[in-house]
Amino acid sequence: MATLDIKVPDIGDFADVAVIELMVKVGDTIKVDQSLLTVESDKASMEIPSSNAGVVTALLVKLGDKVKEGSPIVTLEVSGAVASEAVTAPAAPSVAENIVSNQPVASTNIANTAINSIASSYTGTVDMDCDVLVLGGGPGGYSAAFRAADLGLRVIVVERYATLGGVCLNVGCIPSKALLHVAAVMDEVSHMADLGVDFGAPVVNIDKLRGHKEKVIGKLTGGLAAMAKMRKVTTVRGYGNFVGANHLEVEETSGASQEKTGGKKIIGFKKAIIAAGSQAVRLPFMPEDPRV
Incomplete structure (x- = not known):
């Protein structure tokens, strides 16, 4: 030993x-x-x-x-x-299969007919396949993908952004918190004059401030990319559109604005997790008001 x-x-x-x-x-x-x-x-x-x-x-x-x-x-x-x-008899897939097999099955003829109709709607070629497809690489999506990979399943994540983390890590919570931290430090320093220490008026360098924000984002998204690679989770960039019960068409994107490249891929899967997040919309019955 x-x-x-x-x-x-x-x-x-x-x-x-x-x-x-x-x-x-x-x-x-x-x-x-x-x-x-x-x-x-x-x-x-x-x-x-x-x-x-x-x-x-x-x-x-x-x-x-x-x-x-x-x-x-x-x-x-x-x-x-x-x-x-460990190599020849991995137990994790069987655990995942047991979890899947214990899910409730539709019992009505109407439900079965609808499922069979959708499943037969795509008969073309498949570019990639997996056990679990996760649509969306935000906090919910990548967490689900990593867990499925830990259970021994082949996982593909479809994400429109260049990096994992979704709106939260890329353009929402994390960038906001990075800037709020700087503002909080500036405010705290401004009160030091009452204690006899005066730092003078702050001078803000926008380029350096923006660089700090991007560094924070890069640190977190880089860590997620490393974890995905370590777990052998495949990431496909683009917009996903279901074309069957077990097939997803991906319109590939590139650049910071998620421009469509014109390329498409078809991914076959056994199970799918939709973690596409949400988007703000204007309620149609609300009056126009610049404050809302």
Whole structure:
């Protein structure tokens, strides 16, 4: 028997992320890609999988500890038999299949007829296929995709933006919070004069401020991309349109404004998760009012 320390893999430009959940304990027998713990940054939470199969002999971190790429997290007792079992007999897919098989099935003839009609509506060629297709790469979409991949399923995420994270990470919450933090610091400093320390009037450099915001966005989205790569989650960029019960047509996009390139792909899937988010609309019965 040999021992092996499992370390935090490349998780992007993250350092000192907090351990918020331990998913194994000493004595557990784990398999390749089984989740060991969950870490959390300012916004995203990520599960760290094991790169090897074996028996846990020691936990090298505890709740609240800060870890980064290369930090040892558990010690495994490994052997050829255990490693072989992890490769040749993965249990995760069967768990996922059991979850799917336990879902309620439509019992009426009307529902079955409608499903069969939709399923037969596409008979063309397929460019890619997967077990689970996730439409939308925001916080809900990428979390679902990562979990499905952890269960051993082949996953494809369709996202119109160039990076994962959706509106929240790319143009919404995170950019706003980055700028609000700067404003809060400026306000706090302005009150230091009452304590006898005067920093003078602030000078705002818009280009540097914008660069700070983009750096924060890049750090978080880069971490998500690394986690997707580590889990072998495929990302396809574009707008998705269902053309059958088990087929999605993707109109490919490029650039910062999600311009359509004219290219199209057909993705076949067994199950789909719709995590497309929402969009603000004007209610038709409301009067025109610039305040609304």
